[in-house]
Amino acid sequence: MNKVITQLRTIEELETVMQKSHEKPIVLFKHSVTCPVSANAFDEFHSYFKNAPEDIEHYVITVQAARPVSNKAAEKLNVRHESPQVILLKDGAAVWNDSHSYITEVALHRATEEHFVAVPELIRD
Secondary structure, three states: OOOOEEEOOOHHHHHHHHHHOOOOOEEEEEEOOOOHHHHHHHHHHHHHHHOOOOOOEEEEEEOOOOHHHHHHHHHHHOOOOOOOEEEEEEOOEEEEEEEHHHOOHHHHHHHHHHHOOOOOOOOOO
16 A cells, blocks of 8 residues: 555545544544745655554645635634644544644654544454
């Protein structure tokens, strides 16, 4: 299975991802292409992604290209809009979020380990 970071461009895609979070963990990164702090946070996100567990799905909302999606994410997830911002989704809700210089590779690994407990594989006879 190849890991990918998927760009969210529509509110419908966001709603699909929120539903999908009932089945698997989701990491959502809100990125501003004009902000140097966001560029640094995006680099940290990519460093985290290289060693992220395979069972977590990763998405990006580019704020300038999809402002309605970014606003809807803040509204639906009951999280104050920030950019850059990372939000962990589980069971249709935000379980953790952070922003700006607090987005680091280490912080992302710690948050995903804390909130996305790995489910043991089924034991087969």
